[in-house]
Structure formats: structure tokens, C-alpha cells
Amino acid sequence: MAESTIPGAGLGIFTGVPRHKDEIVWPGDVMYPVVDLHYHMRVWGSRHRWLSNPLKDYVWFGPEMGMQQESSYPYVSPEYVTAFCPGMDAAINCNLALLNVEKGTPNYETAGLHRSKDPGAGAFTPYHQCETIATHDIPAGGELFKFYGDWWFESRPEVFGLIPLSEDYYVAEELVEAYNSLITNMRSQVDRWNTEMSQDLWGLVTNHAFPSRTLNALPRTLNEIETVIQNGIRAIYQPQATRSIQELNEHGRCVDQMVIRPSTVPQAGRGAFARRFLPQGSVVASTPLMFFPNDFLMLMYEGAWFEKDTQPNPNKVEHHQIFYNYCWNHPESSLFLCPYGIGVNYINHGKNGTAANGRLQWAKDGEMRHRDEVLRSNPRKMLNIASPRLYMDIVATRDIQPGEEIFFDYGEAWQAAWDQHVAKFESVKHQYSPDFQSARDWNVENHDAILRTEEEQQADPYPSHFELKCIVKEGPPDLVAAIWNQENVPAKPCRIIGRAETENGNMLYKIVYKDIRTSQDEASKQTIRSVKQMKWSEPKWLHRVALRFMDRAYTNDLWLPHAFRHPIGIPDDIFPDAWRGTFFSSQDLMDYYEKNSYEYDDDD
Numbered sequence: 001m002a003e004s005t006i007p008g009a010g011l012g013i014f015t016g017v018p019r020h021k022d023e024i025v026w027p028g029d030v031m032y033p034v035v036d037l038h039y040h041m042r043v044w045g046s047r048h049r050w051l052s053n054p055l056k057d058y059v060w061f062g063p064e065m066g067m068q069q070e071s072s073y074p075y076v077s078p079e080y081v082t083a084f085c086p087g088m089d090a091a092i093n094c095n096l097a098l099l100n101v102e103k104g105t106p107n108y109e110t111a112g113l114h115r116s117k118d119p120g121a122g123a124f125t126p127y128h129q130c131e132t133i134a135t136h137d138i139p140a141g142g143e144l145f146k147f148y149g150d151w152w153f154e155s156r157p158e159v160f161g162l163i164p165l166s167e168d169y170y171v172a173e174e175l176v177e178a179y180n181s182l183i184t185n186m187r188s189q190v191d192r193w194n195t196e197m198s199q200d201l202w203g204l205v206t207n208h209a210f211p212s213r214t215l216n217a218l219p220r221t222l223n224e225i226e227t228v229i230q231n232g233i234r235a236i237y238q239p240q241a242t243r244s245i246q247e248l249n250e251h252g253r254c255v256d257q258m259v260i261r262p263s264t265v266p267q268a269g270r271g272a273f274a275r276r277f278l279p280q281g282s283v284v285a286s287t288p289l290m291f292f293p294n295d296f297l298m299l300m301y302e303g304a305w306f307e308k309d310t311q312p313n314p315n316k317v318e319h320h321q322i323f324y325n326y327c328w329n330h331p332e333s334s335l336f337l338c339p340y341g342i343g344v345n346y347i348n349h350g351k352n353g354t355a356a357n358g359r360l361q362w363a364k365d366g367e368m369r370h371r372d373e374v375l376r377s378n379p380r381k382m383l384n385i386a387s388p389r390l391y392m393d394i395v396a397t398r399d400i401q402p403g404e405e406i407f408f409d410y411g412e413a414w415q416a417a418w419d420q421h422v423a424k425f426e427s428v429k430h431q432y433s434p435d436f437q438s439a440r441d442w443n444v445e446n447h448d449a450i451l452r453t454e455e456e457q458q459a460d461p462y463p464s465h466f467e468l469k470c471i472v473k474e475g476p477p478d479l480v481a482a483i484w485n486q487e488n489v490p491a492k493p494c495r496i497i498g499r500a501e502t503e504n505g506n507m508l509y510k511i512v513y514k515d516i517r518t519s520q521d522e523a524s525k526q527t528i529r530s531v532k533q534m535k536w537s538e539p540k541w542l543h544r545v546a547l548r549f550m551d552r553a554y555t556n557d558l559w560l561p562h563a564f565r566h567p568i569g570i571p572d573d574i575f576p577d578a579w580r581g582t583f584f585s586s587q588d589l590m591d592y593y594e595k596n597s598y599e600y601d602d603d604d
């Protein structure tokens, strides 16, 4: 990680070794479902004025990350379930000329914990391992770039002006190819064709009177044209996006010191382990920090979570978003800092003096864009600053051997909260049957089991947390099966009203479904009311493979009422004195909210 090659883009990620197309560059960080943010944000303003999502630069449309079952209305506004991606994904910039990596979708995995016996169930995100994969060869020292979408640039004209969009580089490359064949042809026909004439001809193209994005993507000199002809248009931009290894070593941070595996700590889920020998005093991991005035984004209030037809109760916090467990704070202030360094969010708690082999330390002033000045200033000044330029290192407190798990101390308050949680769990665990099985797990074991019709279910119902979904698509079973593995599974709610066996022994199901739109674009056009009023379709026959159960919203381990939630403590000796005593009040947040909200109707 080092200063990006894009001016004004902050930090960026570089590769220290050459990467090849299709190589996995990083096996992936955690991902958090941010659920019903706008429902819970209603406590901060009117129902029809929504907070502009402060996480917006770091989130993806949740259903495309496999999170559609996290909200009751995943397809009403892309904001109802978003996938917040810290780590590599949050740190990679976008340079449309040199897109070279893309992200995969996360794995869903609960580390084998069961709600009837494990106090750690629901305490960490099940979504993780969201791979970063090279889409092109990348030279050593090259910055990584992924596609944010052309709209990201088009919607910020004051910052980016007429910068070329992804398509413009293809068109520019085609123009150069057309120009090259023209020149080759001319050379063969005109006796004394010379460089000046080539230059003039190219000038006719580039000195066009009307500015355009494509024009801005074109090479300027004959040398550059030659490079494009030989190696493609990326070759003329690559040098500006490459830093020397020496420069990266001197001014950047190595962020691949850790590998991710199941933790050695029972109940903790996954952990981060040393990839190589890490001597005492060296930087094990490091992270830029997002800044929030308090935990307002993480609070989930008592209310009609499922129906969303009444206002949440501002006086009763019922739960916390899972990313609360991954953010840092200090008892003498309401501030929250959320780390998004590579792998950092996997590091578990170990007490100082025993398990801890790392400690938190602010980066030096000027390093990694960190500014000491921020630590000395009043946090009120930072309210409207998205990126406050805070950077933290995790430094080895002793030699760490390859394969050892990395720990830092989350603080006494965290330890006390965890101990209390474990003790209390003994008195609540009897509420859960050891036979409880998520719909996800059930599907794996019962993928070809005969499903009961609605009539049969009256005598023998499925568990109440199961919700039947269908892929309503004509085509052979293989094609339908493949659709379940897509990023955005277009599954619709459905009911089984009949069943019949065909002559060749296949089982077909007669179903009705609700034709909810499932793409991001279409989702924003649906309202809760329109989805609620939607009629069931005419009956249709589907193969077994088109039907699956999903876990009903708010029934997976994350939403167990007692699931552990506690932020990580910032050590007292590094917490800035200037921040002590800063607590943002509701009124502060209402003011903040007024400045950062927009009109929106989700129900009309």
C-alpha cells in the first residue's frame, strides 16, 4: 500500500511481483452486510429524508454479494442491504485505462459454530474471502485498479471533467488501428511520404474542435501511437501507474504479511497468521481508518424490522450491525474508527502479557498520508471529512514465527464484555435446539429431496425460518442450477401448490411466484408497497432444481438476540488527549444529518 499514482486519490495498492491474468492477487477480506440502514436511520429524521450513506464509497449492492436474505426487502432500494467491503476492496482505486483486477463474491461460512452451544455464533461476519483476481498481466510495481462503474466518474463532473470512460479506451485503440492501416496504405502509394505527413494526419484526428472523452483517451505522439500498435493502449498509461520497488519499500507498507485461516481461539471464527518470520518491532499489518462521530450508523432499533410499516423506537436499541464488532473506540469519547487495511479485520484479541504479539501504533507523521495534526485537533472539525488521514500500524511486540496467529489486545472492557457474554450464554442456549439447521445447510443435504406441497405442509410444516424461493426460467435443469451460482441470484418468493412425476421419473412442481424485479437498477424502482401488493402469478411447472429454501430475513446467527456485540478498544496510551471528552450528541447528529440527507420515498 502506498500513495496512489492517481493524483488526489489517496493511497493505493501495488503489486511487488508481476501478476498474471486470472491469478488470485489476494484471497479476500471480510465483508459486512449493512442491513436496513435507512429503516433505522428514520430515528434521525423524517421517514422521507434519508441519510446519505457515509459508507457509499465502500459498499456494493448486497444481493450481488449473496446477501439477499439479510433483509426483508432486499430489492427495494439498493440501500436496504449493502455489502460493506473493508480491506483490499476498499483500498483499490479505479483507473479506467488500466483496469487490471476484479473482485469475486464472498464465501458464506460460520466457522462450524452452532447457536445451541457456541457463544461465538453470530459474533463475526459469515461473509468473507472475497477474492481479488487479476484480469490482465500486471508488472511488478504496478498499481491495482478495479472498475467502479463509469457512472462513478460521470456523476462527479466537477472533479473529473471529460475523463475517458472504459469504452473510450477501446474506441481510441480502434482509431489507432484504423489510422495505422491508412498510413500503411498511404506509404505504399505516396512516393515521399514522411513523418511530418503522418503527424499532420494524426493531428486532423486529435485537433478536433469539440472536446470529447474519446479524444482525451487518444495517444498524442507518433511514439505513443507506435506503442499502442505494438502493445495496445494500456502500454502508454502503464508507466505512469507503476512505482519502483525501491520507492514502494521506502514509502509504502507491505500488506501481505498475513494469511487467513480458522483461528486457534475457540469461538473466534477466523484469524490472521504470519506468512513469514516477522521480527520484533516490524510492522505486521497496517490500516487506514474511517472516522465516524459515534456509533449511529451501527444501531438497530426496536421496530417492525420485517414489515417496516411503523417507525423504529428511538429509545430502544435492539441490536447492532455486525461491523460494530470490527470498529475501534475508547470510553472517553463517542468516536468510532473503522479499519480497512488488508487482512487487519481478521486479527483476533489476545491479552497483553500472554497471547498478544502485536500492538497498535499510529504511523509517523507524513507516512502513509497520516497526519499527526489530526490527533491534536478537535474531532468536531472532522465531521464532514470522509477521509481524515489517520493511519495505524500493528507492530510485532516480539519475534513472530511463520504460521503463528497474530493477536493484539482489544482492551479490558472488551474482555469483560466477552466474559460476561459467555457466562450469560449458559442461561440462554437452552432456547435453541441442537437440531437447528440453517436453510443453507439443509439445501446442501437435501438438494434432491421431494418437497412438500402447501397442503402437505399444513400437517408437516418446514421450519419457520425457511422461505421458499424459485428461479423462474425456461430451460434445462443444468442451466437453472447454474443460475443459483450467479452473483445476483434472481430468486423469487414462491409457493408449491402441486407436484407430479413425469413418465421418466422426474418430479415437477406446480408453483406460484411473485415477480419481484431483482436487478440493482430495477430494485430502486420498486417500493415496499408495490412489493407487498404484488399478486401471485399464474401456476407454473418447475423442476426441483429451480426450488430452494433461503433463511428468512433476521433468522441467521447474526441476528440472534444475544449475539455478541462489542467494539474493539483503542489502547489508552495512544488515544489522543485532544479527543478525550468528545461525545457527539443527538443534536449534533441531527445537524449532521440535515446536511447529509436527501429526499427519498420508499413507500409511495
Ligand SMILES: C[S@@+](CC[C@H](N)C(=O)[O-])C[C@H]1O[C@@H](n2cnc3c(N)ncnc32)[C@H](O)[C@@H]1O
Residues within 6 Å of the ligand: 030, 120, 123, 124, 125, 263, 265, 266, 267, 268, 269, 270, 271, 325, 326, 345, 346, 347, 348, 349, 350, 418, 564, 566
Ligand atoms: C475484528 S473481528 C476478528 C475476526 C473474526 N475472528 C472473523 O472471523 O471475522 C472481532 C471478532 O472476532 C471474535 N474474537 C476475536 N478475538 C476473540 C477471542 N479472543 N475470543 C473470542 N472471540 C474473539 C469476536 O467475535 C469479535 O467480535
